Amino acid sequence: MKQSLEQVLDTCLAELNSGADLEVVLGAHHEHADELRPMLAAAALVRMDVPPPVRKSARKQEFLHAVASRRRTVEATEGYITELKAGVPLAELLDRATPEMRPLIHAAWRMHTTPPPAPTADKYAEGKALLMAMAAQRRSERRAKLPGVSDKLRLTIDDLLAGLRPRPTALRRAWSGAVATLIVLIVLSVGVAGIGSAAASSLPGDSFYGVKELGRSAQLLFSFDPQRKAELNIEFCGQRLDEIEALKSEGRAVPVEALEEWLAGQRQALANIQQLPLEQRQLLVEMLLMRAAGADALHQGLRDALADPAALDEILAASGVVLSEAKASVGAGDDTRDDEAAERTEADRRSGELPEEKTVSGDTAPRPKPGASEASVVSPPMESAAEPADEQLPEPPAEAAADREFVQPAGDDASGGRHRDEPSSGAASSGSPLEPEPEATEPSPPAFSQPIFEEPTDTPEPVGPEEAPADPGGQPGEPPPEGPAPQPPPPPGHGEP
Amino acid sequence: MSSTERRPPLTEEHDLIRRAQDYDPVAFGEIYERYYVGVYKYIYYRVGEQSLAEDLTMEVFVKAMEAIDNFSFRGVPFSAWLYRIASNLVIDHFRRQPVQPALSLEEKLVAAVEHPAQVLESEFTHQALQKALAELTDDQQEVIVLKFVDGLSNLEVAQILGKTEGAVKSLQHRALASLGRVLGEQGEAVA
Numbered sequence: 001m002k003q004s005l006e007q008v009l010d011t012c013l014a015e016l017n018s019g020a021d022l023e024v025v026l027g028a029h030h031e032h033a034d035e036l037r038p039m040l041a042a043a044a045l046v047r048m049d050v051p052p053p054v055r056k057s058a059r060k061q062e063f064l065h066a067v068a069s070r071r072r073t074v075e076a077t078e079g080y081i082t083e084l085k086a087g088v089p090l091a092e093l094l095d096r097a098t099p100e101m102r103p104l105i106h107a108a109w110r111m112h113t114t115p116p117p118a119p120t121a122d123k124y125a126e127g128k129a130l131l132m133a134m135a136a137q138r139r140s141e142r143r144a145k146l147p148g149v150s151d152k153l154r155l156t157i158d159d160l161l162a163g164l165r166p167r168p169t170a171l172r173r174a175w176s177g178a179v180a181t182l183i184v185l186i187v188l189s190v191g192v193a194g195i196g197s198a199a200a201s202s203l204p205g206d207s208f209y210g211v212k213e214l215g216r217s218a219q220l221l222f223s224f225d226p227q228r229k230a231e232l233n234i235e236f237c238g239q240r241l242d243e244i245e246a247l248k249s250e251g252r253a254v255p256v257e258a259l260e261e262w263l264a265g266q267r268q269a270l271a272n273i274q275q276l277p278l279e280q281r282q283l284l285v286e287m288l289l290m291r292a293a294g295a296d297a298l299h300q301g302l303r304d305a306l307a308d309p310a311a312l313d314e315i316l317a318a319s320g321v322v323l324s325e326a327k328a329s330v331g332a333g334d335d336t337r338d339d340e341a342a343e344r345t346e347a348d349r350r351s352g353e354l355p356e357e358k359t360v361s362g363d364t365a366p367r368p369k370p371g372a373s374e375a376s377v378v379s380p381p382m383e384s385a386a387e388p389a390d391e392q393l394p395e396p397p398a399e400a401a402a403d404r405e406f407v408q409p410a411g412d413d414a415s416g417g418r419h420r421d422e423p424s425s426g427a428a429s430s431g432s433p434l435e436p437e438p439e440a441t442e443p444s445p446p447a448f449s450q451p452i453f454e455e456p457t458d459t460p461e462p463v464g465p466e467e468a469p470a471d472p473g474g475q476p477g478e479p480p481p482e483g484p485a486p487q488p489p490p491p492p493g494h495g496e497p
Numbered sequence: 498m499s500s501t502e503r504r505p506p507l508t509e510e511h512d513l514i515r516r517a518q519d520y521d522p523v524a525f526g527e528i529y530e531r532y533y534v535g536v537y538k539y540i541y542y543r544v545g546e547q548s549l550a551e552d553l554t555m556e557v558f559v560k561a562m563e564a565i566d567n568f569s570f571r572g573v574p575f576s577a578w579l580y581r582i583a584s585n586l587v588i589d590h591f592r593r594q595p596v597q598p599a600l601s602l603e604e605k606l607v608a609a610v611e612h613p614a615q616v617l618e619s620e621f622t623h624q625a626l627q628k629a630l631a632e633l634t635d636d637q638q639e640v641i642v643l644k645f646v647d648g649l650s651n652l653e654v655a656q657i658l659g660k661t662e663g664a665v666k667s668l669q670h671r672a673l674a675s676l677g678r679v680l681g682e683q684g685e686a687v688a
Binding site for chain 2: 124134142
């Protein structure tokens, strides 16, 4: 079969590539020799231009050598930088370096030793205040959306529980008590893999704190006697105060929800007390006041530990209202009667008639602190949570001191505004619901003679953090911030905090 | 924060961010105090103007607040996330702003109300360095500003820029070589 020209060309190229001579190949295909000759000649020329393998290898070696050299240079640069940052003098490094490396080292030294100008202290403080105000606003907006859902959910749950709750017959009461005890024992004592014990020692914000709350809810759910409910609620109020104190002592943020739960417990206790005959209210009200007195000792510094300090005043004011209502529920307006009641209470307690707290909620219930108990009737002066207003900022670091004129211009009255916690100091001063009572010199006055918390009066609202002035600072058109006051700025400078 | 050693413990930072994601004002105050100076330094040497750097730094924290819900710890520290915001803001700033001639040293001296002598002394080096830095590529500027001015490690710079540590070292070498050349052209004699 006769081959086409293309097939012949392929055959010839293969023969050429295998090393055959051009004339020999053409002779083997003499019928196409005239057409094949120019094409095969060109192919032979191209094949001759391919560099020999030895040159290719040399270039590869050159390339690898350049890569290795580059790597060494980069690593050397890194080494010089490390030494420079470690404090090795520039002259010493330059002495050791090759001439090619010296400009790099000099540039690194320039970068290392040329700090930018320090930011303006006023702008720094304004920026912080603005940021915190924006955060507070966003949080309030977020919370404003939540109650709709949570309230519906709570109502639904309450409805369900109300439907499930059995009528308080004697048998059911006993049965329910056993079930409640079992649940609490399971949750708090036995637990699975230590969950119960973890829950018992948990604090607000911990993973197992919900289990602890579940145990409390179970106890309340299966208690039908208003007096028992009141006792439990009062006891839980005390426990919650202890938990808040533990959070504070551990330096952790106190969630506002913890205080809100404490307040809700007081309200529930008051509602339970108001269901009782007058003669049964006396001791419970006193217990409620004693438990609430822990807040007196606790609130000191709580403002700093609280995640939302602005809510503190509101909650404590509301608590004061609850306690006032509780006192009113036993007709405690008459001091003489209060004195008699308190004396009777003290006498009852000494004679053992007053139930010990462990009869309310068991031995594990935290005992009221002696100081707190005293506070319940004396209302000791409350110290301001804020630090002294005249506390000045610490000196800026030495590096920043060089540019101090730029950081804190002489005569700048902003230095007064940079006092640590100055805005919050006003919050705990006049007009605050936490305004301290003058310290009483008489020991242990009657329990109802003085309110633990003064109710809010016509005094001006405390200058809380949210009312602190904060210039938007570079944010024109921004509404005046309503968030917390600016915290004291650290001395902005070149030195790192 | 300027180095790995000074970085706060991870659990502490996690707790701080968790509180910030709840818009806790105190948490944002802490974040501001912790990272302000570093971010400001970075932005200053990118834009070369103090007032503008302060405004952009504030904008970084506002942006961070707006996007704080989207932040999650996935191997990238919070500081790296902040610096990325800062980097993007600087780029956006240069995109939307026409190129304006920087104030000359004489103009700065006239504008300075106080301590002109100190302005002369300090601004000269700032201006010279800023001018030299402007000759580098964006990548090179970012690497050496983060590495020297903010004192970050190669790993931190790599996390911020989304590069490998090797690439950061190489960029750093090229940046310093270019900077050394530019400074030499400006009359900065090698000691």
